[in-house]
Structure formats: C-alpha cells, structure tokens
Amino acid sequence: MTVLDATLQRLVEREQARGKVHGLLLHVRSADGRLNFKGAAGAADPDIRFPIASISKMFTAALIVQLCDEGALDLDQRVQSALPGVDLGGLHVVKGVDHGPHLTIRQLLFQTSGLADYYEGGVGRDLIRSKDYAYDLSDVLAWARAGRPFAAPDSGRAHYSDTNFQLLDTVIEAACGMSYGEAVQQRICKTLGLTRTALYDAARDGDGRTLPVWHKDKRLAIPGLLSSMGPDGGIVSDTGDLMTFLRAFTEGRLFRPENTSALHQWRKMQFPLQYGGGLMRFRLPGWMTLWWRSPELIGHSGASGSFAYHAPEPDVFLVGTFNQTDAPKRPFSFMLQVLKAIETHGGRA
Known part of the structure; x- marks a missing residue:
C-alpha cells in the first residue's frame, strides 16, 4: 500500500467512524491511471454491490442522448409526441395553463420542466419509514397531478423532480422497443463490459451480496x-463498474463526444449545486473553503449518499456510497477531503 493509499484508507475509516454510516465505499482513480484506490469501512468490502440511487439518472441521460444521436428522438420534441398512448393533459398546470402536453424531452432531462416531484411528494417519506410497495408510471402521473408544481417550464432555474426521469423511462422504451432494464444492459453494460450493474432485483439483491439501505439505525426493507x-434511482452496481461508466460518460464513449459538453448547460438549483443534462455540478466559493480553490465536481449523487463525480482540474474520478438516506450531503465534504489529500501528495499513488 502506498503512502497516498494509506492516507485515503484512513480518511474512509475516519469518516465511517463519525457515526451513522454502516458501510462506506470509496473508489478513486486518476485519468492517467497512476492513482487507483479502492477502500471500504464498516459493514462493507470494496467489491460489494450497492444501490446507486439517483446516479441512475446518468444512465437514463446516456440512453436519451444515444437515441438522439440515432435520430430516434430529438431533445426539443414534445414528450407527448413520443408517448402518444400516455395522456399528459392536466399533468402540469400553472396559473391555469396546462403545460403537460407541451413539455419537451430537453425540459425533462435538464430538470427545467417545473413538474411536481412524486418522490418528495410521498414516496421518499415512505421509504425512510420502510413502508414498501411497488408503483408504475400511472401512479407517478397521478401523484404529480395531485402535487404542487415548482414552476412553469423554463423558469430560469432547475427544479429537481424524479417525475421527469420516470417519464424519460417511458420515452426510452417507446423509442428503442425494449424495457428500460434491457436498454441499460444492451446499450450500456454490454458496450462497456459491466457485469455487476443492473436494475434492482429483490431475488438477487436481497441475499446479502448487495448492501442494504439504511436510515440512521434502521435497515430499510x-x-x-x-x-x-x-430510471430515477433503481440501479445497483459496484464501484468498479460505476467507475468504468463514469469515465465512459465523461469521455464521450457512450455517445458522440461533442454531446458531452452539450450536457454541461448549467442552471442554478439548490446552492451550491447546478444541474445540466442528467448531471450535477458542484463547486464551493472561496469564502467557504478558507480560499482553498475548491475543485469543480461534475457527475451525480443520490439520496442514499451515493456519489459518482469527475473533478476535471486534477482529472480525478470518485465513486462510492455512504448508503444512508440521512446522509445525502456528506459525500461532498468527504470528496473535497479526498481531493485535498491527493493534492497534498502531488497526485502520486
């Protein structure tokens, strides 16, 4: 183990020891391959599978961009035209104006639709109480119709809504003629050689080989x-597969490379986060970091404390999970600690 590896492992163990984290995972890799660290602490080993939560949105974004590359979809087409069998009427009414039938794929992908968030509207609360049930798009649309919209479409900022990505799921299935899970396997996993990534399957992932999700000290069933x-949070993976996916997404190996920058059209969301096309951007101002130049992070994170980000300036990739629904913000300060340690060691493995 190198000096930097030992330092990173201590960081992982110290962060897990702070409490309320039953299993912490971290995989860090530099673009040049000189640094390639895998670490774990608590009830986790470095190669265990885990629910990646909203990092799943990056997989959905990759599929949408692929289908646009092929001409099967256009970002500026109306969602209703892609889903003629789904009634979007009354889905998104703001000040008496029904925007539902006019929503575009771009607005869903960039979180600028303003649609009510079905997850925050109830599913998220049920999840942390371990109140379990299955649901489908018809339920999602009913919950969205009953919810309060954030704003009219293209209000000037992003409003995070899982409803957007549930709709994109159906758009993908209609455009490529296969289920979302099959599209992930055929168009992403097969292309990249991912063998441990798939939609959550209770028969496979409830057997102890996948980290269970926790809320504080409650193991969620x-x-x-x-x-x-x-499409908005149901994929399971491990840090190795997720690292391969993050690098391929960032380097434009899943779709035309020029579309990578096209997804970096950022809108303000919740400080200090911005949102692009299925991507988050995080960077702290100097006054919050004692004027240490905080690295820019581009990728996605999830409600369970999962994270998959690229820091462009040091050209380092970071993936992992806290696997705690009460710790969704902890990855950001942790990733900054990791990057600072790498900087201190000169990026040497």
Missing part, C-alpha cells in the same frame, strides 16, 4: 420501492 425507481 424496500424491495418494491427500489424495483419501481428504475
């Missing part, structure tokens, strides 16, 4: 919910 989240 939520197979129905996880199986229903698919």
Whole structure:
C-alpha cells in the first residue's frame, strides 16, 4: 500500500467512524491511471454491490442522448409526441395553463420542466419509514397531478423532480422497443463490459451480496420501492463498474463526444449545486473553503449518499456510497477531503 493509499484508507475509516454510516465505499482513480484506490469501512468490502440511487439518472441521460444521436428522438420534441398512448393533459398546470402536453424531452432531462416531484411528494417519506410497495408510471402521473408544481417550464432555474426521469423511462422504451432494464444492459453494460450493474432485483439483491439501505439505525426493507425507481434511482452496481461508466460518460464513449459538453448547460438549483443534462455540478466559493480553490465536481449523487463525480482540474474520478438516506450531503465534504489529500501528495499513488 502506498503512502497516498494509506492516507485515503484512513480518511474512509475516519469518516465511517463519525457515526451513522454502516458501510462506506470509496473508489478513486486518476485519468492517467497512476492513482487507483479502492477502500471500504464498516459493514462493507470494496467489491460489494450497492444501490446507486439517483446516479441512475446518468444512465437514463446516456440512453436519451444515444437515441438522439440515432435520430430516434430529438431533445426539443414534445414528450407527448413520443408517448402518444400516455395522456399528459392536466399533468402540469400553472396559473391555469396546462403545460403537460407541451413539455419537451430537453425540459425533462435538464430538470427545467417545473413538474411536481412524486418522490418528495410521498414516496421518499415512505421509504425512510420502510413502508414498501411497488408503483408504475400511472401512479407517478397521478401523484404529480395531485402535487404542487415548482414552476412553469423554463423558469430560469432547475427544479429537481424524479417525475421527469420516470417519464424519460417511458420515452426510452417507446423509442428503442425494449424495457428500460434491457436498454441499460444492451446499450450500456454490454458496450462497456459491466457485469455487476443492473436494475434492482429483490431475488438477487436481497441475499446479502448487495448492501442494504439504511436510515440512521434502521435497515430499510424496500424491495418494491427500489424495483419501481428504475430510471430515477433503481440501479445497483459496484464501484468498479460505476467507475468504468463514469469515465465512459465523461469521455464521450457512450455517445458522440461533442454531446458531452452539450450536457454541461448549467442552471442554478439548490446552492451550491447546478444541474445540466442528467448531471450535477458542484463547486464551493472561496469564502467557504478558507480560499482553498475548491475543485469543480461534475457527475451525480443520490439520496442514499451515493456519489459518482469527475473533478476535471486534477482529472480525478470518485465513486462510492455512504448508503444512508440521512446522509445525502456528506459525500461532498468527504470528496473535497479526498481531493485535498491527493493534492497534498502531488497526485502520486
């Protein structure tokens, strides 16, 4: 083990020892391959599978961009035209104006639709209470119709809504003629050689070989919910597969390379996060870091404390999970600690 590896392992163990984390995973790799660290602490080993939560949205974004490359979809087409069998009327009414039938794929992908979030509207609360059930798109649309919209479409900022990505799931299935899970396998996993990545399957992932999700000290039994989240939060993977996917996405190996920068059209979301096309951007201002130049992070994280980010300036990739629904913000300070340690060691493995 190198000096930097030992330092990173101590960081992992110290962060897990702070409490409320039953199993912490971290995989860090530099683009040049000189640094390639895998670490774990608590009830986890470095190669165990885990629910990646909203990092799943990056898989959904990759599929949408692929289908646009092929001409099967266009980002600026109306969702209703891609889903003629789904009634979007009354889905998104703001000040008496029904925007549902006019929503575009771009607005869903970039979180600028303003649609009510079905997850925050109830599913998220049920999840942390371990109240389990399955649901489908008809349920999602009913919950969205009953919920309060954030804003009219293209209000000037992003409003995070899982409803957007449930709709994109159906768009993908209609455009490529296969289920979302099959599209992930055929168009992403097969292409990249990912063997441990798939939609959550209770028969496979409830056997102890996949990290269970926790909320504080409660182990959550939520197979129905996880199986229903698919495109917005239902994929299971390990750090090796997730690292391969993150690098391929960042380097434009899943779609035309020029579309990588096209996804980096950032809108303000919740400080200090911005949102692009299925991507988050995180960077702290100097006054919050004692004027240490905080690295920019581009990728995605999830409600369970999962994270998959690229830091462009040091050209380092970071993936892992806290696997705690009460720790969704902890990955950010942790990733900054990791990057600072790498900087201190000059990036040497």
